[in-house]
Amino acid sequence: MIAQDTIDEFIAGCVRSCLGSDQxxxxxxxxxxxxxxxxTRIVFHGVAGILCDDADAMGDWPSEVKGLVATEARLGALWEATHNPVIVSAIRALMDAGIExxxxxxxxxxxxLYEDAALRRRGDSDLLVKPNDLMxxxxALRSAGLAQDTAQFGPNFQEVWEYESAAGMTHLIDLHWQPVDSPFILKLVDCDQIWSQKVALDRLCIGAYVPDPVITLVxxxxxxxxxxxYGYYADGPRLTGGHRMIWAVDYLLLTEKFSALxxxxxxxxxxxxGASPIVLSALEGAETMLGMALxxxxxxxxTQQATPSPQQRYISSFGELARLRADVFASTDTAMALxxxxxxxxxxxxxxxxKFPKSDHWPTFALQxxxxxATMTKTISKG
Structure with missing residues (x-):
C-alpha cells in the first residue's frame, strides 16, 4: 500500500509542472x-482541472486513471457553465435592488486568478452584503429564482440559497452579512476595508466586486x-484529509502578483x-507543497506573534460550548450576541x-x- 503522503507529493510535483515551476x-x-x-486524492485536492488543462501532465499515466481525472474535470466544467448564470443573476438582482x-x-x-474559472473547483459561491441590506x-435573490434552504442550521451570519438548473444541478449561494461566521474570528477581518477597498471583477459581470488581495488571502x-x-462539503458528504492543494495554488497565484508594497x-x-499565525501557517503550507516564494x-x-493564537485555539481545540462562550463575549453589540x-x-x-430521522413523530421541543x-454528552466526554 502506497502512503498517502507519497501520492500527494507526486500530485504536487505534477501541479508544479502544470504551473511552470518544475519538471x-x-x-x-x-x-x-x-x-x-x-x-481520489486528485479529486480531494481539487486539481483535476489543472492537470487536464496541460496536455502533457498525465502523458504516461494509466488510461483508467486519466479517464477518472478527466471525468472529474468535465464535471467541474459543466458545473461552472451552469453555475455562472446563477451567480451573475444573483449579483445583478442585488445591484438592481440598490444593494452592494x-x-x-x-x-x-x-x-x-485563474485563466479558466472552471479550473478552480468548488461547490458554491459566496456573496457578502451589509447587515442592514439583508432583508x-x-x-432580490427570490426575484432571481433562488429559494432559501430552511433546514440549514449552524451558521450565525450566513444562509444557503438554492437554484435548480435545467441541467438537473442544484446550485448553492451562501449569502453572508458578516465576512466570517464567528464574532471571535471576526477580529481578524477588517470589515470596513472589505467595502472601502473592494476591487471590481468585471470578468464575472459588471457590478461584481471582490475584496482586496490582503483580505482575500487572510x-x-x-x-x-x-x-x-472540520472538513468541507462538496457535492456530497463531508470531506477530510489534510491540506487541499487547490488552496496552495490560490496562494501561489495570488502572491505571484504581489509587489513589495x-x-x-x-x-x-x-x-x-492578530492574523499572523493563521496566515503564516497557510503560506508555509503552500511553500512546502508548491514552492511558493515567501x-x-x-x-x-x-513569526513575531505568539502561536497558537487565540483564534487558532478557537478553531483547533475549543468545544461547542467554549466556542459559543467566546463568540458571545466577542460580539460587538447585544444584537450580535443574541x-x-x-x-x-x-x-x-x-x-x-x-439529525434524528427515526424520531420524526417527536414534537419539536423534545427534539431540541x-x-x-447530545451536545452536553459530547462536551463531557471530551473532558
Whole structure:
C-alpha cells in the first residue's frame, strides 16, 4: 500500500509542472496498484482541472486513471457553465435592488486568478452584503429564482440559497452579512476595508466586486484553518484529509502578483489584527507543497506573534460550548450576541429531523432537548 503522503507529493510535483515551476514527474511503477487512490486524492485536492488543462501532465499515466481525472474535470466544467448564470443573476438582482455585494472565497479566486474559472473547483459561491441590506437581499435573490434552504442550521451570519438548473444541478449561494461566521474570528477581518477597498471583477459581470488581495488571502487562510479541522462539503458528504492543494495554488497565484508594497500591507495588516499565525501557517503550507516564494522579511514579521493564537485555539481545540462562550463575549453589540445565542439554542425542525430521522413523530421541543443532551454528552466526554 502506497502512503498517502507519497501520492500527494507526486500530485504536487505534477501541479508544479502544470504551473511552470518544475519538471513533470514520471508515473511511478509502484502506483500501478493504487491508481484509484491517486484519482481520489486528485479529486480531494481539487486539481483535476489543472492537470487536464496541460496536455502533457498525465502523458504516461494509466488510461483508467486519466479517464477518472478527466471525468472529474468535465464535471467541474459543466458545473461552472451552469453555475455562472446563477451567480451573475444573483449579483445583478442585488445591484438592481440598490444593494452592494462582494464575491468571496472560491468564486472570487476563480475569476480573479485563474485563466479558466472552471479550473478552480468548488461547490458554491459566496456573496457578502451589509447587515442592514439583508432583508432586501433576500427579496432580490427570490426575484432571481433562488429559494432559501430552511433546514440549514449552524451558521450565525450566513444562509444557503438554492437554484435548480435545467441541467438537473442544484446550485448553492451562501449569502453572508458578516465576512466570517464567528464574532471571535471576526477580529481578524477588517470589515470596513472589505467595502472601502473592494476591487471590481468585471470578468464575472459588471457590478461584481471582490475584496482586496490582503483580505482575500487572510480570509482564505481562515477558511483553510477551519476546513483542516472540520472538513468541507462538496457535492456530497463531508470531506477530510489534510491540506487541499487547490488552496496552495490560490496562494501561489495570488502572491505571484504581489509587489513589495503588497507584502508590506499584508504584514502590517496581520500585525494589526492578530492574523499572523493563521496566515503564516497557510503560506508555509503552500511553500512546502508548491514552492511558493515567501520573502524572509515577511516570514520574520509573521513569526513575531505568539502561536497558537487565540483564534487558532478557537478553531483547533475549543468545544461547542467554549466556542459559543467566546463568540458571545466577542460580539460587538447585544444584537450580535443574541443572534449567536439564538442560533445555538434553536435548530429548525427540518435540521432536527435530519439529525434524528427515526424520531420524526417527536414534537419539536423534545427534539431540541435531545440535541442539547447530545451536545452536553459530547462536551463531557471530551473532558
Amino acid at each position: 513533470r514527474p514520471r508515473w511511478p511503477a509502484t502506483f500501478n496498484v493504487c491508481g484509484d487512490e491517486v484519482a 455585494s462582494v464575491v468571496m472565497k472560491g468564486t472570487a479566486l476563480a475569476y480573479s 432586501c437581499a433576500r427579496e 480570509r482564505g487562510a481562515i477558511n483553510e484553518a477551519w476546513h483542516l479541522k 503588497d507584502w508590506e500591507n499584508l504584514s502590517t495588516y496581520c500585525e494589526k489584527t 520573502p524572509d522579511t515577511v516570514r520574520s514579521r509573521l 443572534a449567536v445565542m439564538r442560533c445555538a439554542a434553536f435548530a429548525p425542525r427540518e435540521h432536527l429531523l435530519r 432537548l435531545r440535541r442539547y443532551a
